[in-house]
Amino acid sequence: MENSRNFVLVLTLSLAVLIGWQWAMDYFYPQPEEVPVTAEQVDTPAEQAAVAASGEIGGGAMPAVDLATSLGSAQRVPIDSPKIAGSINLQGAFLDDVVLKDYAATPDADSEPVRIFAPRGTAIQQYSQFGYLLNGQKISDDAVWQADGGTLSPGNPVTLTHDAGDGVTIELTYSIDENYMVSVEQAISNGSAAPVVAQPYGLVGRTSTTASDDFFIAHSGPIGSFGQSVDYDYDYDDVEESGKVSPAGAPDWIGFTDIYWLAALVPQQGAAPDATFRSLGADAYRADMIYDPVTVPAGRKYTATSRLFAGAKDSEILDSYQDAGIPQFGLAIDWGWFRWFEKPFLWLLKNIFEIVGNFGVAIIILTIIVRGLMFPIAQKQFGSMAAMKAIQPKMKALQDKHKDDKLKQQQEMQKLFKEEQVNPLAGCLPLILQIPIFFALYKVLYLAIEMRHQNFLWIEDLSAPDPATILNLFGLLPFTPPSFLAIGILAVLLGVTMWLTFKLNPSAMDPIQQQVFSIMPWVLMFIMAPFAAGLLLYWVTSNILTLAQQKYLYSKHPQLKAAAEREKAEKAAAAAEADGS
Template structure:
């Protein structure tokens, strides 16, 4: 009985350790402090001009009259974007990329839903845009500056250049190009055609509202993030940034940085990291900005400088991010917050994606994944049952030892361990399959939350999105009643199946339990039914399938170890008789 209690305690503590690990590491290893900015690099042979910080970029935050999205996009002062996976437009007023839609991703279920609107103009409810600009002698070019375009449409084969010449003889240009996925390249150039020298600094920024941002949770960060030096910073959160006002990453030169949602990412990628300074700031009214500013350059008459910055604006598809990382963007695959179990979660995503490509149904892929996992674990389950059978065989000897040394617990424990050694029994073998299941379950949980490959994937009948909770809620009669049960009260069909199948597996448990353990295992399936109800339907599908396979596996192994079944039936009969006597 003591061993059984220890087993139950070990499983509970292991579960707390796995689920709490990520949160604990965030507490004990906080994000980089709000330290000062790295020194700017001067490349002129003359004395280095004073560097303007990201704060000098200025620019408005939120507030003002709301702007209608369709009206803003109807302006004729726009250059169209038409790429294989992106479409939208560049605003010639301010040289802003403030209209980007993702062709391959919809904002909701249904064929009539719109593509995901990632970027939107300033003042709209979904304000989110990127801007490439310049500081000249410490002053920013006006926000309402009208740029001239070399073409009408930006495609993968037709770059577009925006130009403007100021009164002091400085000619500014921004050449945009785009690839087949989600990367836009912007080459910013300044040529001094005047008679006096000037100090210039190209900059780039991403401006967004947090009103439509994904919530940041303990296991999936949403908000500012980036790779600096050898580290990836997942933070600060929007609330922390609003409180602090600004944040300058301390990890080193920026490889990439920007704003992340669960499924989407916008990131600036400077080509010359050592010449660039990165920072985040709050502009008020739930508006936030990521700033990239290059070191100041003294531009003599007739001289010209250029800086190349890329902008990623798209979906966090693990394959695409991995391709960009292999092409030279350090740690870009970590834009997906895999957490400390990256080594296990990523192979899980790969296997699920491979199975999905093979069968064409993601629910079926999850079922096949479960079969594969249980198949791999079957030899371990066999050893577990063999160990249980051996434990049953030595029960009489163990009870004799407990009776003989009942007044000397230390000696009793020593004799019991000697008995285990002599009989070749590992008392912990029974908990190994459970411990292995914990990281597998957690990895699948993270995969369903983070991997966009799982978003909006249907299964059968009423389950049209396996990354969302089961929509068939019992308390509102499967949608017939006009209300949506909150949280754990939203029990669906899969949650009920989870409770029933888990109860059946506990009923077949071959280990004898005391009354307290019996009560715990009697209530646990129904408690988990409520706890798991708000989780992704795909996760419940995995667990239900795993329970069904466990039932089949236990029935088979009972046939191989009949002494277990006989002893289990005897234990239940003895327990029923004891309960009857107490009653």
């Protein structure tokens, strides 16, 4: 009767976990909503400095902007490089139009490319701007700059020019490389009769409504390297709560990241500008990079060069920029503690993919390779467990003999281990060694942009949840069930293989533990179902390999299975006797 009550309790708690998980996901990771943005919310650091200097209150309502209308303006300089396309808005000199040629927005064959930059006021706004404060004053964002150079492309820079009055001219010369880096030479020429105090700046602004989830395994949100140490500590909520966050240390780069995309400002080498994250209200945020003011004498010219990365988080490309002198740029991908395992795994996964031509097959092969390499460790673990089981009667005898003298008992136990040449920790150490390796493999699959939009059998995108769920008859019915009930084929296979793994392992558990372990696979099936299909494919493959490995190792160590089965029977008999009494 007691066991029945405990079983009901376990089942109730399991259902509570399922319901609580969905509630937590909806609460902490709500779906994005389109929110109009006002001009006051998207002001520049220069505007804020000008307001502070003059004591005036600036800003006014800026209506929501239609994307197509804004991009259709004739006042734009086109961008065309091997990896990105877009344009620079001559009104205000905003770089606010960037699409990535190599990445489609959806898995459909006719999909548009991914858009990562869009003008201010649009629902998906993200943009950059470079300029100068002149004697503490901001050049109006309504000012129209003059362009010279045609289309911005590798080897063909474009210069934007603005006459600031009183003989002062500002030039922004944009150049772009073969990948995702834009360099901006900010020049100011003082043709007046008096010196000018100039302060270069750069910024990236964006909305958080289109941001990817900031998950424990991969950071999304404000990011930067300060004093050659990458800071993943701040999320959008932190910046909103504080209003302004200024990380300690000289900035190496600063910006915003999603799981696959990055927009980051890189200051001039050797400079130490003030770098801050700001909340602008209504889910709008900005990363600022403001240099120290300089005095430009009459008849002189001053130049500062900044850079902007706007593109995909391809590890090879990020590492190449780091090798070229941008500190810690490769860590814009949140590799975590185990990156020394993760990068080799990613290299191997990409090379397998190049050979087999299918990313799902590459995941399966990589999992087999890793499990194969770890097999000697698992074999050593089972051998140690078998040795411990073999001396179990002697250990029991010592425990009974010295039950009133714990010190003597420990001494005799150590003596027994030494005589039998058994290390009681040898069974745990192999398991501990496997944890970082398998976690690293899991994280590689979560972070790898190479998995995005890759297909496998019925799955169109391995980076998205399994589309074939039970409630829509595995894709036959034309609707998508809520995520709580979206149990796909891979999730079912995950639950089944995990249940078989527990059943095959003849551990001597009490009845309550057995009930918990019987329910756990099905609870995890619900919890893991919304995860990327590629991750579930890895888990299912790993579980199948675990089943085969356990079957083989138990056949090599029959005494281990027999001892566990004996203990299991003894505990079941003791439990039955307790219930009867």
